[in-house]
Amino acid sequence: MNIGDVAERSGVPAKTIRYYEDIGLVTPLRAANGYRSFREIDFRKLAFIGRARALGFTIEDCRTLLALYNDDNRESAQVKAVAEEHLRQIDEKISKLMSMKETLSSLVHQCAGDHRPDCPILADLAVSD
Amino acid sequence: MNIGDVAERSGVPAKTIRYYEDIGLVTPLRAANGYRSFREIDFRKLAFIGRARALGFTIEDCRTLLALYNDDNRESAQVKAVAEEHLRQIDEKISKLMSMKETLSSLVHQCAGDHRPDCPILADLAVSD
DNA sequence: ATAGGAGTTCCAGTGACTGGAAGGTCAATA
DNA sequence: TATTGACCTTCCAGTCACTGGAACTCCTAT
Numbered sequence: 001m002n003i004g005d006v007a008e009r010s011g012v013p014a015k016t017i018r019y020y021e022d023i024g025l026v027t028p029l030r031a032a033n034g035y036r037s038f039r040e041i042d043f044r045k046l047a048f049i050g051r052a053r054a055l056g057f058t059i060e061d062c063r064t065l066l067a068l069y070n071d072d073n074r075e076s077a078q079v080k081a082v083a084e085e086h087l088r089q090i091d092e093k094i095s096k097l098m099s100m101k102e103t104l105s106s107l108v109h110q111c112a113g114d115h116r117p118d119c120p121i122l123a124d125l126a127v128s129d
Numbered sequence: 130m131n132i133g134d135v136a137e138r139s140g141v142p143a144k145t146i147r148y149y150e151d152i153g154l155v156t157p158l159r160a161a162n163g164y165r166s167f168r169e170i171d172f173r174k175l176a177f178i179g180r181a182r183a184l185g186f187t188i189e190d191c192r193t194l195l196a197l198y199n200d201d202n203r204e205s206a207q208v209k210a211v212a213e214e215h216l217r218q219i220d221e222k223i224s225k226l227m228s229m230k231e232t233l234s235s236l237v238h239q240c241a242g243d244h245r246p247d248c249p250i251l252a253d254l255a256v257s258d
Numbered sequence: 259a260t261a262g263g264a265g266t267t268c269c270a271g272t273g274a275c276t277g278g279a280a281g282g283t284c285a286a287t288a
Numbered sequence: 289t290a291t292t293g294a295c296c297t298t299c300c301a302g303t304c305a306c307t308g309g310a311a312c313t314c315c316t317a318t
Contacts, residue, residue, distance in 0.1 A: 002295075002296075003295090003296075004294095004295065004296080013275090013276085014295095014296090015275075015276060015277085016274085016275065016276085018297090018298095019274075019275060019276090023274090033282085033283060033284085033296085033297095034282080034283085034296080034297060034298095035283080035295090035296055035297080036296085036297090044255070048254050048255055051253070051254050051256075052254050053274090054229075055229050055232060055233055055254075056226070056229045056233075058273080058274090059273075059274070065251065065254065068248075068251065069251050069254070069255060071246075072246065073246070074246045074248070075243065075244045075245065075246065076240050076241050076242055076243060076244075076245055076246060076247060076248040076250075077242045077243055077244065079240065079248045079250050079251055080237060080240045080241075080242035080248070080250065081242075083233060083236065083237050083240070083250050084237060086233065087230065087233055087234060087237060090226050090229055090230050090233070091230070093222075093226055094223060094226050094227065094230065097185070097219050097222055097223050097226070098223065100183075100184050100185045100219055101216065101219050101220070101223065103184060104184055104185075104212060104215065104216055104219070105216060107212065108209060108212050108213055108216060111205050111208065111209045111212070112205050112209075113205055113206045113209035113210075114204065114205060114206055115204045115205075115206065116204065116205055117200075117201065117202070117203045117204065117205060118205060119197075119203070119205040119208045119209070121205075121208050121209065121212050122194065122197065122198050122208055124180070125177050125180050125181050125184075125194065125198070126173070126177055126198060127180075131264075131265075132264090132265070133263095133264065133265080142306090142307085143265090144306075144307060144308085145305085145306065145307085147266090147267095148305075148306060148307090152305095162265085162266095162313085162314060162315085163265080163266060163313080163314085164264090164265055164266080164314085164315095165265085165266090182305090187304080187305090188304080188305070
């Protein structure tokens with residue numbers, strides 16, 4: 001498979017796949033003409049990474065998860081630990097965003113949004129305690 | 130005020146303040162010894178930016194909001210539009226994170242997390258449709 | 259005189275791509 | 289056979305908003 005095929009099949013953009021090769025995440029073969037030549041296993045790896053990334057795992061997490069996937073002696077506890085840590089970080093991000101959202105939407109509701117200059121949003125930002 | 134004072138008062142790290150000067154967000158004066166010399170107005174600007182950043186506004190948003198703040202002819206509708214657009218983006222991020230969280234936490238619950246290698250998390254990531 | 263805690267500039271790195279330029283390769287068509 | 293156009297290659301730069309560190313100067317107190 002050329003990079004275009006594997007990009008389409010895996011949903012990972014060609015440009016991203018080249019980047020993944022750069023950082024050593026995938027190592028496709030090379031054809032005589034210099035084109036990258038992807039085996040089925042490369043495709044599966046990319047699809048795996050694509051799904052992990054879609055769940056928000058970092059590239060380093062992907063490395064870890066791939067290593068665990070290929071490790072016959074892994075313990076599911078190791079995988080679970082990675083996932084749980086990631087979940088914690090997701091929760092953190094969510095609560096930060098929710099608190100921003102609350103503050104901001106309350107300000108937005110207070111703002112008339114008309115032609116006059118008076119604006120509680122700006123007023124709030126300008127408060128120098 | 131030197132940079133350290135204004136950093137402490139505004140809560141914006143000195144390093145970040147220098148960066149803000151680089152990109153033209155603040156323009157403190159300079160003392161004879163080359164030190165940055167912050168006026169009260171510089172401090173207030175930095176505090177404004179700090180609060181806007183804490184609400185997740187981008188640097189470009191901060192520029193816009195500062196311009197509006199200093200514009201006597203602004204209409205609150207302009208400010209509200211910026212805030213509402215930002216709010217939309219926050220909502221988008223939240224729902225992305227929530228959907229990740231749901232998928233991931235369901236997988237985590239299915240995973241025994243013991244010494245055995247069988248792991249539904251890895252199994253899910255490895256599915257090649 | 260010296261020590262330390264400020265401040266200064268400049269360069270490089272972060273994460274995970276993404277865009278674009280300049281060029282080589284391949285398959286199909288005129 | 290020439291050419292078009294789609295695909296591939298490498299390399300460099302940019303994104304966003306900082307952050308770390310090195311090498312240096314400056315100020316204040318002892």
